[in-house]
Amino acid sequence: MKLYLDFDGVILDTISVTYQMIEDQNLQTRDEILNFYRTLDWNNLLKISPVMNDSINCIRKLIKTNIYDISVLTHVNSKHEEEEKIKMINRQFPDLEIIPCPKVIDKCDFVDPTGAILVDDYLPNLEKWEEKGGISVKFSDKNKKNDRFITITRLDQLLDIKFNSKDKRYIKA
Ligand SMILES: [Mg+2]
Structure with a gap:
């Protein structure tokens, strides 16, 4: 997935x-x-910049389990920002794809969201993602619950959720 x-x-x-x-x-x-x-x-x-809630180790865990086909999808404002983010991700995870999306374009218009999960902390990204057929997961380091989207505080919580890409239901294992 x-x-x-x-x-x-x-x-x-x-x-x-x-x-x-x-x-x-x-x-x-x-x-x-x-x-x-x-x-x-x-x-x-x-x-x-500090790592959010152990995210680097969590991504390592996610990669190991092979459940997800993972890419980093990040908004960028400049070529410089893009290059530095690519360097950082390549250093930590040499095989992980990073997709820099120009800030003026919505993430859901830059890649195909159909049946794909987006983990993001910014609600408008999640709202648009879901409208275009994607599955939105809210990341909140302080566990601020959201009524509309399933919320996680650590990326390895993605291992406890079963996603169904067809009807977009998710079951907490
Ligand atoms: Mg963000």
Whole structure:
């Protein structure tokens, strides 16, 4: 079964780190913040960002069990961000595919979501994914329950769920 994993907020906590940087530098205007993201050193950011809830080890576990055909599907704003994310994933998992999706395009329009699982922390991605025939799983590091989507706090919880791609039901084992 095809499984797509989001990167920011699911594998690494890049989001909290960049928010903290913006706060530390006291950036406030839209231009300041846009410029911050434009000049962000992704090599450094990926080095200093904490792993979300043991995700690296969880992915290793998922790969070993061979239940899912896994790809990382991540939104990117620049070529630099894309290159650094590819390097990082290749370093950790040499055989894992990473698909950089330009930020302006929805993930569900960049790959075929039919019958495929998307694990993401961003609700609009999950909503659109499901509308286009995919199976959406909400990742929440703080276990904030969601009414619409099944929620996981660790990626290895995917091993406890049986997905049925035909009618999109899932059964917790
Ligand atoms: Mg995300």
